[in-house]
Amino acid sequence: DIQLTQSPSFLSASVGDRVTITCRASQGISSYLAWYQQKPGKAPKLLIYFASTLQSGVPSRFSGSGSGTEFSLTISSLQPEDFAAYYCQQFNSYPLTFGPGTKVDIK
């Protein structure tokens, strides 16, 4: 199975900050990586797929990059509605796996 790790696990930031979350895969997954945002009690929301393609309707302050084993999600200017948990997911091979999540909280 492909293991995904994320760093940091927890991030405290202020509105307007630039924030970067890293996801690492235990083996190469090309660009078969997605990012989701999840708020408490809600289903995940797709933000980015194929590592860097922005999902329709997602604000342009979100961006993704990387390939192979190292990926990142960047929020260029954190907004109040962005405080949430973020998960990466690989879809290179079965079983599909998710990272442990990064919780972004208000400083």
Next chain:
Amino acid sequence: QVQLVQSGAEVKKPGASVKVSCKASGYTFTDYAMHWVRQAPGQRLEWMGWINAGNGNTKYSQKFQGRVTFTRDTSASTAYMELTSLSSEDTAVYYCASPVAATSWYFDLWGRGTLVTVSS
């Protein structure tokens, strides 16, 4: 409106089974796969497998093989997930998710989730 509507919360005793439904609307149900993902309290999302809503073919995560069954009712545009031999470790929110506008196995459409609590 494109959406997935899941059945309500369940409370089960250890050893019992649970069956969760996921009704699709706003798109052609049989044109897309339906995946199932669960999330235990405070834990990461965990993929369980998927069913081809058109022909009923399934693929299960090895972790759940033998204990989970996916089915669908095309006349009702509804997918089902049945999990047997429940233990406390199965307490989780269970989501159905579909790659409706996706070109691979990432998920742009999710149900709201069904909380399954396993407790004696």
